Amino acid sequence: MSSLILCHKRRAKQPYEITRIHRRIYTIEELCYYLCNHLYLIDYTIMNEHLCDWLEEELELCELSDNIRQLLEQNGTMEQFVVTILAYSSIYTTGELSQIQDVLEKLKNQKPVEKQKYKADNLLQSGSIKSAIMAYLEIIHGERDESVDGKFYGKVYGCLGACYGRLFLYEEAAKMYEAAFQICEEESMLKAYLYACRNYMNKEEYTKLLGRSQMYMNLDAIIAEEVLEIERNVQVLQYDDTLINWKNQYRRLSTGEV
DSSP, X not given: OOSOOOOOOOOOSSOEEETTTTEEEOSHHHHHHHHHHOGGGOSTTTSSHHHHHHHHXXXXXXXXXXXXXXXXXXXXXXXXXXXHHHHHHTOSOHHHHHHHHHHHHHHHTOOHHHHHHHHHHHHHHTXXXXXXXXXXXXXXXXXXXXXXXXXXXXXXXXHHHHHHHHTTOHHHHHHHHHHHHHHHOOHHHHHHHHHHHHHHSOHHHHHHHXXXXXXXXXXXXXXXXXXXXXXXXXHHHHHHHHHHHHHHHHHHHHTTOO
């Protein structure tokens, strides 16, 4: 959903507070928005009788409240809890609900550290770069979980590299990508490392780096070609913008507009 649309008129006089993040919720739409954007945080702090009371007393959603109470009594799953609320709100399409269920199914089988990464990934995708960096660093500096896939922490380093790259902090990005490559040994990580180095090193330093390996030189040639292609596309876009401006000017002239 690109924006929050109020579909139910009722607004709570007393908000429901999500204690974990100290957020106050006043409508069923706000509750749905929270659930969809914090799937990795859903636990007993929101799946409880207090929520049922709030839905019934503040929003007068008695049927939904009864359905959730029944789920709690039957030890229903987190997926059932979330989908019951989202479906009742009538905000989401069948396809959207299906996608949410897929995410919930994936999260159900994840370890805590994997859920942490899911949270960080969502922050990165939403453009909250600094918050994403903090979340990834929490994983890196936290207690290591040896039961996860061997490349897991390498991918975390790679995501950190992407974060620093978006902030144009190329030296920090290079360090992260180098650490990622040492763990994952994936060419994409090495390529990203070289691109970051290309952007912060002076020409002499970068040439010296490339001289260490033929693979470095081969990847640099690919990077150089990709950079050229990007520059060509930018020039085309600039030309298109100029052409549009010319057309608009001609239209204004031909119609007597200033």
